[in-house]
Amino acid sequence: MxxxxxxxxxxxxxxxxxxxxxxxxxxxxxxxxxxxxxxxxxxxxxxNLPAIHLSKGTTNLLGVVLPSIEIPYFGNIVEGIAEEGLKHDLQLVLIQTNYNVEKELEALELLRGSLIDGLIFTSRAASLKIIKEYNPHGPIILCEDSDQTDLPSVSIPHEKAFMDGLDYLLTKGHTKIACTLGRKQGTNSHKRIKAYQTIMDKINQPVREQWIFDKCLTIEDGIHLTENWCRMTERPTAFLVTNDQVAAGMVLTAKEKGIHMPEELAILSFDNQQIAKAMHISTIDIPIKQMGKKAVQFIQNTEKRSKVSLPFQLIERATV
Amino acid sequence: MxxxxxxxxxxxxxxxxxxxxxxxxxxxxxxxxxxxxxxxxxxxxxxNLPAIHLSKGTTNLLGVVLPSIEIPYFGNIVEGIAEEGLKHDLQLVLIQTNYNVEKELEALELLRGSLIDGLIFTSRAASLKIIKEYNPHGPIILCEDSDQTDLPSVSIPHEKAFMDGLDYLLTKGHTKIACTLGRKQGTNSHKRIKAYQTIMDKINQPVREQWIFDKCLTIEDGIHLTENWCRMTERPTAFLVTNDQVAAGMVLTAKEKGIHMPEELAILSFDNQQIAKAMHISTIDIPIKQMGKKAVQFIQNTEKRSKVSLPFQLIERATV
DNA sequence: GTAATGTATGAAACGCGTTTCAGGTCAAGA
DNA sequence: TCTTGACCTGAAACGCGTTTCATACATTAC
Missing domain, CATH: 1.10.260.40 (lambda repressor-like DNA-binding domains)
Structure with missing residues (x-):
């Protein structure tokens, strides 16, 4: 050459x-x-690109940390990042972690090693302290609702959204409310659990540990959840669930079993994906793709604030 | 530093x-x-990574060309690539193209510029001739059933699968069969259309152009399809559709409209994603993730053959 | 005892584009 | 006519790790 x-x-x-x-x-x-x-x-x-990168000290490469591409939530964020990145001529380096801290550290090492100009965490398992240490080597953006660090972040106000969701179920007459989480460890989950406890306290209901379901992410999980519900001795009348996938699984199985919705079982989910509309699932719309875009704007310094919170919107349909 | x-x-x-x-x-x-x-x-x-890359002439970076991450089919391939790539210490550079040839060329330029060690096309819009020209700069793998080039490829025998699907519908008594495609231009679509024509000829049915639906990829598309079907004067009794998403949309709407399935309307789809199982949709299982893995094995020269064809399997459920 | 190997280390070249600095030309303005 | 600034160009240094080659000592082998 x-x-x-x-x-x-x-x-x-x-x-x-x-x-x-x-x-x-x-x-x-x-x-x-x-x-x-x-x-x-x-x-x-x-x-020769590497030569240019070495010379210039920048690469126009943007790292994206995500647990799995198959989870639509993260796929959507990446879509947003890709779309906005395109405008700024950024290529994406994907680091799939499965919530493995090791892999996240590898991503951070890419930043330190000057292979990527910036890093977006769509989710994380590593501690904020560790992540922060890498900040001198390039911009790091978190997609979470965090007030414990001054790292820039773009987020949905999960606590508020969860609270609103629960409130909505309350106004519809439910007091026996269960909820599901994607990952109990998750940064967003803490907020959700907190909101759950607050509301349960408010209406003098006990916080039933067994009504907080962990690791609910897929349609399959939703199916098991409804099956589970059938076998329960004390049943909640409403579920606030992780995402539309889980809700879809629940609704599908509930219909098969002849469970009346929303009378016997009400379901409210998050995301507002296509499937929710198609199945008339009540859901809380969150601008996932927008999050990805905003994150890139942070990297590019287009966004001057350090924290951006995106609006959510409750969509009333047939499952509540 | x-x-x-x-x-x-x-x-x-x-x-x-x-x-x-x-x-x-x-x-x-x-x-x-x-x-x-x-x-x-x-x-x-x-x-400093770029320095190493310059020095060594390799980067351990693998390019992945895909139209959109949001389409589960491609998300799955990427998942497979990521999983297998992990074993070989490869990072992924994602190039989202939306079937834009320009973007594909950019990806090829990354290969020529030594930024990536290899490139996987999960789909393509550019011509084989052009792609082939970049082969001297690194391995290029296609995820398509192509016999027109000696570029290595890993694929599902789409023609055969489509044929088998149609045959299956035939054995179930259908002769008025429609089909949907993701993208008429697509390399896989040609094969599918060809198979469709062959079978229609065989059973002395005309190839009705208006029964070949283009750009059907999402749940939404499926919904419109069933609505469309209701308004048709001459109706097909069976559909062989692009993927489970489309099938899901169709089934959902068909149920709402009280259409009897599979008597009035039978649906067979491709992929066998979670949603197909959950909704009891008859489908042709294709090992998408496996495709991604194999593609990486090609890059790593673990696979010595130049063409690999993966097996598919018809899954009988309730929609046919 | 001498040749053949193996171990250990450094100087210098290499991969390749960017950037700085110094020097030069030429036209416009004083 | 002299100055000033815009325009143009090249030598050399720079970014940073890898690799080759030469050298030197320590073993082992015959």
């Missing part, structure tokens, strides 16, 4: 001039520019 | 020795190794 020096030789100019041509610097006489272009064509020259 | 030369100075050794320590080369005396480690610690040294 030809390099810049060979081009310079063939075109009869210096490497600096070739570099100028490459970077569209104005101070190059037309004849020389032509000569360089010809030489590049003749030798089929193409720049 | 400290570099290797500073470390060498502080440790009182040469840069080569530092490099050896960094790369676990055996020919370094223990004392020196210690000294280097200490110096690295003292200066908080961390390697």
């Amino acid at each position: 030809a390099n810049i020096r060979e081009i310079a030789g063939l075109a009869g100019v210096s490497v600096s001039t070739v570099s100028r041509v490459l970077n569209n610097h104005p101070y190059v006489r037309d004849e020389k520019r032509q000569a360089v272009h010809q030489a590049m064509e003749r030798l089929d020259y193409h720049r | 400290a570099n290797i030369r500073e470390i060498a100075g502080l440790a009182g050794v040469s840069v080569s020795t530092v490099s050896r320590v960094l790369n676990n080369h055996p020919y370094v005396r223990d004392e020196k190794r210690q000294a280097v480690h200490q110096a690295m610690e003292r200066l908080d040294y961390h390697r």
